[in-house]
Each structure stands twice: as C-alpha cells, then as structure tokens.
Amino acid sequence: MKLIKFLFIIFFYFSSSISFSNDKITILENKIFKNLRCLICQGQSVYDSQSEFAESMKLVVRQKLEEGLSEKEIYDFLKNQYGEWILYDPELNVKTYFLWFLPIILFILGGAIILRKLSVLKK
Amino acid sequence: MKNKYLLIIIGFFFFFCFIVLFEGLKNPNVYKPKLQKEKSLSQFEARDFYSNKRISSLDIFSDNNFYLINIWASWCIPCRVEHSYLVKLKKQNSIKLVGINYKDNFENARKFLNEFENPYSEILKDKDGTLSIQLGAYGVPETFIVNKRKKIIKKIIGPIDQKTYNEVLKIIQ
Numbered sequence: 001m002k003l004i005k006f007l008f009i010i011f012f013y014f015s016s017s018i019s020f021s022n023d024k025i026t027i028l029e030n031k032i033f034k035n036l037r038c039l040i041c042q043g044q045s046v047y048d049s050q051s052e053f054a055e056s057m058k059l060v061v062r063q064k065l066e067e068g069l070s071e072k073e074i075y076d077f078l079k080n081q082y083g084e085w086i087l088y089d090p091e092l093n094v095k096t097y098f099l100w101f102l103p104i105i106l107f108i109l110g111g112a113i114i115l116r117k118l119s120v121l122k123k
Numbered sequence: 124m125k126n127k128y129l130l131i132i133i134g135f136f137f138f139f140c141f142i143v144l145f146e147g148l149k150n151p152n153v154y155k156p157k158l159q160k161e162k163s164l165s166q167f168e169a170r171d172f173y174s175n176k177r178i179s180s181l182d183i184f185s186d187n188n189f190y191l192i193n194i195w196a197s198w199c200i201p202c203r204v205e206h207s208y209l210v211k212l213k214k215q216n217s218i219k220l221v222g223i224n225y226k227d228n229f230e231n232a233r234k235f236l237n238e239f240e241n242p243y244s245e246i247l248k249d250k251d252g253t254l255s256i257q258l259g260a261y262g263v264p265e266t267f268i269v270n271k272r273k274k275i276i277k278k279i280i281g282p283i284d285q286k287t288y289n290e291v292l293k294i295i296q
Contacts, residue, residue, distance in 0.1 A: 039154065039155075039156065039261050040261075040262065042152075042153060042154060052226060052252060052262075053252070053256075053261070053262065055252070056251060056252030056253055056255065056256050057256055059251055059252070059253050059256075060253050060256045060257065063253065080162070080259075081156070081256075081257075081258070081259030082156040082259055082261075083156050083157075085154050085156070086156075
C-alpha cells in the first residue's frame with residue numbers, strides 16, 4: 001500500500017512538473033506572438049490575428065522553439081526574412097535613438113521647466 | 124519682443140509638424156517586406172508534390188542555373204492571371220521554375236496544373252504555410268528569383284505582370 005501511495009505521489013509530482021514546463025513554453029510563445037506584427041492585417045499582432053499568415057507564423061515560432069532557438073534568435077531569423085517592421089518593439093540602433101531617447105529628453109526638459117518655475121515662485 | 128520670438132518659433136514648429144504629417148499622408152500605409160539587399164537562400168526540407176517524398180533544398184537548387192520560386196495555390200485567383208507568364212518563362216533555358224503549393228488540396232492543385240499546363244520543374248508541398256514563412260513570403264502569389272550563387276535577388280509580391288516578366292527576363296539574360 002505504501003508503495004502504491006509513493007508511486008502516486010511520484011506520478012503526480014512529475015505530471016505537474018511537466019505541465020508546468022509546458023506552461024512556461026506557452027507563456028514564452030505568447031510573448032513572442034504578441035511582439036510579432038501580422039503583415040496581412042497590419043495593426044494586429046500575430047497573437048490577435050487569425051489570418052493564414054499569422055497561423056503559419058505561430059507554427060514556425062513553435063517549431064523554432066522546439067528546435068531550441070532562443071527568443072532573440074527567433075526575432076533575428078524573422079527580422080532577416082521580413083525586416084525590422086515585423087517586430088512591435090523597435091530595437092535600439094542609430095535609426096531609433098531619437099524614438100527611444102525623446103521621451104527621456106522631454107521628461108528632463110519638463111522637469112527642468114517645472115523646477116525653474118517653482119524657484120521663481122518661491123522668490 | 125520675447126513673446127514675438129516665441130510666437131514665431133511655435134508657428135514654425137506647427138508648420139514643420141504639418142509638413143511632416145502631410146507628406147506622411149502620401150506614403151502607402153500598408154507595409155510590404157521588400158527585398159533591400161540580396162539574401163542567401165536558407166536551407167530547408169519539404170515534401171514533393173507528387174511523390175510526397177522529403178527533399179532537401181540542396182538537391183533542388185543544385186544546378187548552376189537561375190531559379191524562380193513561385194508560391195501558388197489552385198484557390199488563388201491572381202495565380203491564374205500570372206500563370207501564362209510562368210509558362211512562357213519555362214521556355215527559357217537559363218531558369219528553372221520551382222513551385223510551392225501553398226495550403227492547397229492535392230486534387231484541386233493537380234486539376235489546376237492539367238488545365239493551365241505545368242510550368243514547374245519541381246513542385247513542393249506547403250500544407251501548413253510554414254515553408255513560405257521560412258522563405259520570407261507574405262502571401263500568395265509571391266515569386267523569388269535566385270541567382271547562380273544561390274542568393275535571392277528579387278522578390279515579386281503579388282502576380283507577375285508584363286513589367287515584372289520583362290524584369291525577370293532582363294535578369295536571366
């Protein structure tokens with residue numbers, strides 16, 4: 001009886017850990033799908049879209065994950081095929097410096113203006 | 124005086140924004156993945172259309188020839204439009220045509236080829252569309268021209284027309 005209980009525990013332990021690892025893959029899959037733009041219904045991500053293109057793209061991403069490619073390697077592969085536009089998150093490079101740093105510059109400028117106004121008011 | 128300068132600067136800023144947005148209106152708002160520079164043809168494996176055997180791209184693209192990869196389907200209406208150009212291209216010795224049958228029913232595809240003539244020297248099956256994605260395709264029909272160094276040098280999105288047909292002829296001659 002003890003042996004059966006023991007086997008039961010072992011079985012449940014492993015089955016739960018397997019489903020846990022599957023969940024992990026699904027989370028990563030969904031993260032990647034959400035960052036890929038569907039080129040047929042532009043404005044929608046591959047995650048949201050049900051176009052033929054998006055469905056095939058999901059299969060390719062799954063295949064690549066099964067082959068052991070990392071998230072970045074998948075993005076690099078798709079960028080090579082479709083250009084950077086396929087990704088929703090623009091990468092940091094010479095073309096996108098302005099895009100990434102403009103909010104920070106505006107934030108600092110705004111802060112400086114507010115501070116200046118405050119110091120003028122205090123006087 | 125200070126206010127006047129400020130007004131001029133603000134005026135210029137709005138004018139600049141207007142010009143940028145106005146010019147932006149003229150650009151097409153649908154992005155197409157154009158081929159900016161030549162790209163190596165990635166290695167892949169696929170099933171043969173007739174025999175259903177697995178073939179490697181290394182075996183298909185082994186000759187010292189130009190290759191035209193055409194993604195087509197029997198349900199795709201523009202594919203019928205471009206088919207006559209493919210048949211004409213088949214007569215050129217310097218190019219071989221490889222067809223990729225995209226998400227299609229075998230019987231319908233076979234009927235399509237019987238009806239309109241088979242221009243392809245090799246046809247591959249792409250049941251789930253993954254092969255087309257691996258090649259960087261966007262939809263059907265789509266055509267890639269591969270040069271003798273096995274680099275994709277041209278990509279035609281949509282059906283081949285007289286203009287693109289002439290361009291292909293120019294490349295292979």
